[in-house]
Amino acid sequence: MFANFDTHVITNNLSYLFLDGMRFTLILTALSTVTGVFLGTLLTLMRLGRWKVLAAFSAGYVNFVRSLPLVLVIFWFFFLVPWIAMWMTGGSRPIPVGAFMSAFITFTLFEAAYFAEIVRAGIQSIPKGQPSAGYALGLRYWQVMGYIVLPQAFRNVLPVLLTQIIALFQDTTLVYVLSATDFLGAADKIAKRDFRQFELYIFVAVVYFLISFAASYAVKRLQKRVAIIH
């Protein structure tokens, strides 16, 4: 079976696979993580805050998004975002935004809901006396959150958070529905051009496995380093 395994189809296309494909995947993962965690944190602060309307909106958003299949949302957004852009700019025809931008917005909005739940668990793991001590020293709400609550909350949920980021990294392969050239997309295009599906899909699987496995291992190491001494 492996007798006619053609490694040249991989080695000849490494630059396309990694500099185009993997670059797309990693940038999409990194950017969606940053904006998703930021938005998720904001959603959580809304949810735990004083204003009932914001709390209800946040809870509704998180529950709604979490009950949708990701691939549907990716598809849906790809066709919807141009119309939203048209509406926002007051133009007369839909403005195409491209696969990357569309995927980026989708992953941000989608993952924010998951990150929000993780951050919420983190905040709720902090004893109430901690913010009280901050307020008693004269710190304001944003300072108490920024210097006392969130740093501890993120440390407490770091393993779950990073596991979710690894899942996001894997989920970015779903951009194939937009025919985007992520790592899987790049491999797929070469495979179809050269009729070498077998080699390329094996290679893609191995690469995803190695990166995810290494990341999981790094998470465990990191967790020990940043753990709070109690």
Next chain:
Amino acid sequence: MITISHVNKWYGPTFQALKDCTTHVGKGEVVVVCGPSGSGKSTLIKCVNALEPIQGGEIIINGTKVNDPKTDLPKLRSHVGMVFQHFELFPHLKIIDNLCLAQEKVLGRKRSEAMERARVLLERVGLKSQAQKFPGQLSGGQQQRVAIARALAMDPIAMLFDEPTSALDPEMINEVLDVMVQLAHEGMTMMVVTHEMGFARKVADRVIFMDQGEIVEDANKDDFFGKPRSDRAQQFLSKILSH
């Protein structure tokens, strides 16, 4: 310095935690608040710097009304030190950073200035060598002394203590009380919720006895220990002093 008048507080619609509480703490005075658990003494002290809201009456600190929506609470709190039962040091920050955080972020002190102040105070509570450790590496008594130093770093006009020794192992209580006694002798205005009657005898000017949300007795130390007027205070004292 601290005036508490006709303060009422409810938890939910039915449970009244404080009932028409009125008292005051003068400048340089040390007032000990005692009473059985659930009597509202911790609630009262948390209301003083508005960590808990009140529903009736008023609390005034140094001329500023605490329960006024227009009051800049963070600013007011920065002048009033508070020490908690469970220390509440920030576990993710080193001891020195626990002392510097609010100095820099609230008072706007420079890092070097805050560090200098922190070192002086750590030395004073006998923990200068622990500056680079994390709170979790210290004993309970040491943590509580750091917490006192952290509050003092803000140069407060008054200090509130909420059962500062209740969570400590017996052999660590005195190291904390010693710091508090020293503070009292230096003329710090202090309101102290505690069961430590030895501390009250040594440094208190007045003792307040609370029961079921009410201030039952508010007397000079000697009167309180000599001849408490209310039955409840007598019973409480006989229980707490008999062993």
